[in-house]
Amino acid sequence: MEEALLNNNNSSSSxxxxxxxxILSGQTDxxxxxxxxxxxELETTVLAIAYxxxxxxxxxxxxxxxxxxxxxxxxxxxVLLYRYVLRFWGEQARWAGRDKFVLSAGHGSMLLYTLxxxxxxxxxxxxxxxxxxxxxxxxxxxxxxxxxxxxxTTGPLGQGFSNAVGMAIENKMFAAKLRATAAGxxxxxxxxxxxxxxxxxxxxxxxEGITYEAASLAGHLKLGNLMAIYDDNDASIDGRxxxxxxxxxxxxxxxxxxxxxxxxxxxxxxxxxxxxxxxxxxxxxxxxxxKPRLLVMKTRIGAGVKAWEDDYNIHGxxxxxxxxxxxxxxxxxxxxxxxxxxxxxxxxAGATAYVExxxxxGMFPSREGVxxxxxxxxxxxxAAYESWTDAWNVLSAKNPVLNDVVIxxxxxxxxxxxxxxxxxxxxxxxxxxxxxxxxLCGDVLNVLAGELPNLVGxxxxxxxxxxATIKDAxxxxxxxxxxxxxxxxxxxxxxxxxxxxxxxxxRYLPFTATFLVxxxxxxxxxxxxALMRLRHLFIFSHDSFYVGEDGxxxxxxxxxxxxxxxxxxxxxxxxxxxxxxxxxxxxxESSGPMVLITSRQKLADELFSLPARxxxxxxxxxxxxxxxxxxxxxxxxxxxxxxxxxxxxxxxGTGSEVGTLLKVKRILEVRGRSVRLVSMPAxxxxxxxxxxxxxYEECDRDEVFRALFTVYKGVNAGKRAPCYFLExxxxxxxxLFTDLNYWRTATLGIFGSSAPAQRLxxxxxxxxxxxxxxxxxxxxx
Numbered sequence: 001m002e003e004a005l006l007n008n009n010n011s012s013s014s015x016x017x018x019x020x021x022x023i024l025s026g027q028t029d030x031x032x033x034x035x036x037x038x039x040x041e042l043e044t045t046v047l048a049i050a051y052x053x054x055x056x057x058x059x060x061x062x063x064x065x066x067x068x069x070x071x072x073x074x075x076x077x078x079v080l081l082y083r084y085v086l087r088f089w090g091e092q093a094r095w096a097g098r099d100k101f102v103l104s105a106g107h108g109s110m111l112l113y114t115l116x117x118x119x120x121x122x123x124x125x126x127x128x129x130x131x132x133x134x135x136x137x138x139x140x141x142x143x144x145x146x147x148x149x150x151x152x153t154t155g156p157l158g159q160g161f162s163n164a165v166g167m168a169i170e171n172k173m174f175a176a177k178l179r180a181t182a183a184g185x186x187x188x189x190x191x192x193x194x195x196x197x198x199x200x201x202x203x204x205x206x207x208e209g210i211t212y213e214a215a216s217l218a219g220h221l222k223l224g225n226l227m228a229i230y231d232d233n234d235a236s237i238d239g240r241x242x243x244x245x246x247x248x249x250x251x252x253x254x255x256x257x258x259x260x261x262x263x264x265x266x267x268x269x270x271x272x273x274x275x276x277x278x279x280x281x282x283x284x285x286x287x288x289x290x291k292p293r294l295l296v297m298k299t300r301i302g303a304g305v306k307a308w309e310d311d312y313n314i315h316g317x318x319x320x321x322x323x324x325x326x327x328x329x330x331x332x333x334x335x336x337x338x339x340x341x342x343x344x345x346x347x348x349a350g351a352t353a354y355v356e357x358x359x360x361x362g363m364f365p366s367r368e369g370v371x372x373x374x375x376x377x378x379x380x381x382x383a384a385y386e387s388w389t390d391a392w393n394v395l396s397a398k399n400p401v402l403n404d405v406v407i408x409x410x411x412x413x414x415x416x417x418x419x420x421x422x423x424x425x426x427x428x429x430x431x432x433x434x435x436x437x438x439x440l441c442g443d444v445l446n447v448l449a450g451e452l453p454n455l456v457g458x459x460x461x462x463x464x465x466x467x468a469t470i471k472d473a474x475x476x477x478x479x480x481x482x483x484x485x486x487x488x489x490x491x492x493x494x495x496x497x498x499x500x501x502x503x504x505x506x507r508y509l510p511f512t513a514t515f516l517v518x519x520x521x522x523x524x525x526x527x528x529x530a531l532m533r534l535r536h537l538f539i540f541s542h543d544s545f546y547v548g549e550d551g552x553x554x555x556x557x558x559x560x561x562x563x564x565x566x567x568x569x570x571x572x573x574x575x576x577x578x579x580x581x582x583x584x585x586x587x588x589e590s591s592g593p594m595v596l597i598t599s600r601q602k603l604a605d606e607l608f609s610l611p612a613r614x615x616x617x618x619x620x621x622x623x624x625x626x627x628x629x630x631x632x633x634x635x636x637x638x639x640x641x642x643x644x645x646x647x648x649x650x651x652x653g654t655g656s657e658v659g660t661l662l663k664v665k666r667i668l669e670v671r672g673r674s675v676r677l678v679s680m681p682a683x684x685x686x687x688x689x690x691x692x693x694x695x696y697e698e699c700d701r702d703e704v705f706r707a708l709f710t711v712y713k714g715v716n717a718g719k720r721a722p723c724y725f726l727e728x729x730x731x732x733x734x735x736l737f738t739d740l741n742y743w744r745t746a747t748l749g750i751f752g753s754s755a756p757a758q759r760l761x762x763x764x765x766x767x768x769x770x771x772x773x774x775x776x777x778x779x780x781x
């Protein structure tokens with residue numbers, strides 16, 4: 001295959017014609033210089049391609065699992081992209097002016113690992129031989145590690161593409177901010193140009209709906225700094241793509257507002273032609289145009305390995321020693337290796353013996369050992385970094401305020417004085433009147449927006465319903481990115497992935513909003529946000545059957561607890577105005593994502609007149625901080641019992657159901673019961689506080705547990721009291737693991753119905769009278 005790449009064979013693109021006539025024509029002077037550079041080091045480039053393929057094959061073979069098909073088919077484009085197109089330098093992996101590369105087809109991770117090793121990222125060679133091993137830096141699918149050149153975690157197909165769209169938006173927003181700050185006459189400075197984002201996706205990504213959602217928004221916004229490469233190898237796990245896909249991808253992307261280039265490397269396309277196609281992605285379009293670009297690259301899966309070339313079975317299985325040895329023996333790589341190591345016998349048997357030895361020892365050949373030091377040094381990348389740094393120094397010297405913009409952006413906060421002011425506002429927050437928690441959320445969101453210029457986001461065409469928007473701020477639109485509101489349209493899945501891409505830049509705090517029931521569309525982005533510990537605020541309104549007339553399709557039943565099951569995801573369902581303010585403050589202090597669940601229905605009037613709210617207007621800052629500290633434990637006593645020496649029942653709830661329990665408490669107290677009311681806005685936080693308790697006895701001795709669930713004084717001090725938990729959600733499975741003598745959990749076992757909310761409340765027995773009757777029957781019969 002490598003020999004074919006050196007020849008002058010032309011191959012047809014879509015619509016006919018030679019690659020030379022369709023791709024090489026009209027190249028800019030800069031592109032022509034790059035093509036001349038390739039001509040001068042063509043043999044070394046071919047050697048690098050063979051080296052990438054060999055390392056990928058060996059990593060998968062040693063792991064006895066993996067996906068070598070994509071690395072084999074895309075090694076050529078990968079080496080050309082890294083060597084001649086991307087601006088990056090492995091020694092400064094977090095350089096703000098770098099180009100970003102995302103492998104959306106994350107199953108082909110060995111391509112990313114080998115390229116990053118070859119081109120100077122600090123990924124040790126030994127890690128390539130530990131592919132898919134416990135604790136290695138080369139897991140089966142890429143996991144975000146900026147130091148190693150891995151911009152995002154990918155694997156679920158299409159997620160990386162949507163992240164790339166978010167990264168491109170984030171780069172555009174930040175460039176617009178810098179340009180607005182810079183003095184006149186400096187707008188041509190390269191620092192002020194938005195960084196480019198390149199993304200490689202495969203047939204699987206193209207079949208996922210999230211890809212078209214994200215591509216549609218990218219085209220609508222005219223993201224000219226986004227370049228996608230589609231590995232169109234006509235292969236999937238089950239067979240040829242024609243089994244499930246017959247789309248005209250080129251026509252589809254053009255209709256979405258993309259510029260499209262098509263190349264066919266299957267018939268021996270020259271490396272120069274392939275590089276010219278890549279360079280075409282980065283060249284300016286016609287005057288006044290700004291579009292994202294797509295390179296449709298028709299490849300052969302398993303290219304270069306005769307036993308597997310164009311065989312879809314190589315997608316996800318090791319190639320085998322014999323096939324690898326045959327590849328090595330026929331490649332220029334083997335000749336170089338044999339010249340360096342006299343123990344290698346230059347025959348097919350010698351190649352087989354070498355492959356077996358390397359698989360046994362894990363001693364993969366180094367980049368220096370195959371004469372690729374120049375690729376590792378990446379002097380072109382170093383020069384680009386130094387040029388950008390010099391340009392930044394010149395620009396920031398003329399505009400000192402630019403340094404403040406950058407520093408504040410990466411801190412994602414304002415100056416200490418304003419930060420303290422913001423904290424005071426949140427600790428003292430109090431609603432003007434009883435409203436729904438979605439309205440509280442919108443109000444507090446705008447308190448933050450007034451002090452945090454890097455807070456950005458939007459809704460899935462549901463601003464009027466979720467209330468999640470920055471008031472009086474215009475929407476981002478095609479080619480205009482100095483805006484804070486993003487109209488995602490009805491694209492929940494892509495919205496989640498794009499929000500993650502914005503968060504990955506580290507300069508903005510994104511929020512995305514829709515109905516809780518539609519969080520199902522966003523489950524993969526939510527999970528990945530938690531896996532990557534991204535500061536992404538997911539706002540989900542219309543939290544229960546209280547949605548009412550819209551019926552069971554729009555009434556979330558299982559969703560709250562399904563979200564709580566995701567590790568490292570903070571799920572908060574506030575019951576009061578102060579809890580809502582505390583939730584936002586907690587998000588600002590956290591290092592990961594949060595799901596904020598809000599109600600359509602108005603919260604109970606009684607919740608807005610409780611003595612516990614006095615902390616929010618108290619002049620005693622210690623009281624305010626103590627209230628916040630209680631919230632951060634996940635649960636706190638909202639209203640204590642009247643008799644501290646006797647405790648008949650503890651009522652525990654979340655969200656709007658706390659208002660129901662407050663009314664129940666009043667009724668039970670009239671009946672002579674001593675009742676404590678606990679609000680539990682963040683169940684998983686309380687679980688974390690108590691997880692050190694291995695037995696009930698240890699819990700009884702825990703300070704937090706005692707404060708919430710035991711009698712305070714008298715002869716029964718320290719003893720547990722029975723608890724009644726109320727939440728308008730499915731609790732299936734919880735009863736198996738609770739002590740029924742102490743816990744009674746109200747649960748929903750159906751999907752709800754279409755009816756007014758109050759009628760449904762009584763029908764499902766979540767009304768005050770039904771809850772009182774249930775408590776009396778269970779604990780006091």
